[in-house]
Amino acid sequence: MSKNIVKVPLSKEDAKSLKVGDYVYLTGTIYSARDAAHKRMSEALAKGEALPIEMQGNVIYYMGPSPAREGRPIGSAGPTTSGRMDAYAPTLLDLGLRGMIGKGKRTNEVKDAVVRNGAVYFAAVGGAGALLSHCIKKAQVVAYDDLGPEAIHKLEVEELPAVVVMDSEGNDLYLTATEKYKR
């Protein structure tokens, strides 16, 4: 079976065609942001300021890496729990954010915003930070440098493995997947 490679930033068409349960490999450019960066972005919006990164078509990876050793672009780089970003995600989705990569369940508000905007929520394997760091070829801090690991990084990724856990129609793999293996 050939690898299902998906280009990021994510086109409207690609986002629509992805279905829950698809195992995909993301290639292109994404941005990292977690709790503190989301809080700052939300404060910027409240003050009527521009966001430091473009949302339209982009994908945010909920991730705060460990420091890179010499000669490496990044340290360990696996997903953090997405639920802590649920308060901020609908606003960003309404601004055009097309994908999120993280782990764990989302609220109905996020799901509604995903459907409303034709976006996708991916899960990366939690606790596989060393493996995932191999898929990140370049990393550059582009905003909120003072936040250290929580700064926004621009990431060049090659074949970053992820599973579609919520598709643009709002189907949720976390709700359906367990049924089959329940005893």
Next chain:
Amino acid sequence: MVRDIDVKLLTDNIKEMCIEATHYLSPDMCAALKTATENEESPLGKQVLDSLSENLEIAGKEMIPICQDTGMAVVFLEIGQDVHFVGGNVVDAVNEGVRRGYVEGYLRKSVVGDPIERINTKDNTPAILHTEIVPGDKVKITVSPKGFGSENKSRIFMLTPADGIEGVKNAILTAVKDAGPNACPPMVVGVGIGGTFEKCAYMAKKALTRDISVASEKAWVADLEKEMLEKINNTGIGPGGLGGRTTALAVNINTYATHIAGLPVAVNICCHVNRHAVREL
């Protein structure tokens, strides 16, 4: 006979142990992951478990932390009562070890100095230090960096005696189901039953450091560990929460005497990156 131990030894060892624990899992954890991979029925679950084994290999070989959340450093010191520390303050020595381990070991600094002000301390200190006085003249150090994806899903239940064993089982299952995919399953579940509010939580935390291939010495507790592991795996949550037969690798339970009016149960959820390094001085 009183034995002098220089606190510098604490610092040096704890530094190395922070790095060791975040790059290598103990043999019992590796073995359990391997067995789980062989037995997993879900194709997606198997794929996740395979990724975890590959991840462990890369981590050890290339010195990239197993997980980017290198945790808050929980340090247990079991101090023989004949030990006399010299050369400085024990608490400072422990924190210095954590500081050096996290700074020199390229580990993520995930600690904020105040829970509301939230300014990063930039060296992952302070550690969470637990000390116990035991017989003898040795010091056993356990360093257990704890990630918060799973820590956030931990629970304490102040049950009543009438809730009994069924209440205990319910409490454990409730915590695990609520944790679901957020706690990076397959999990290791540490449980404390009895004691007081804080003793119970402490037992649950300490249970996570026990070799997961070793059952409790108490027969009824060993039976409960086995039964709960089966029940947890029957939830179908599976690796990564994507469905499957491996939701937990082990349930470790510690118990203690309690009050006639109470039945405290603490459930400390840990992910598959259940890290601990152990040394004896």
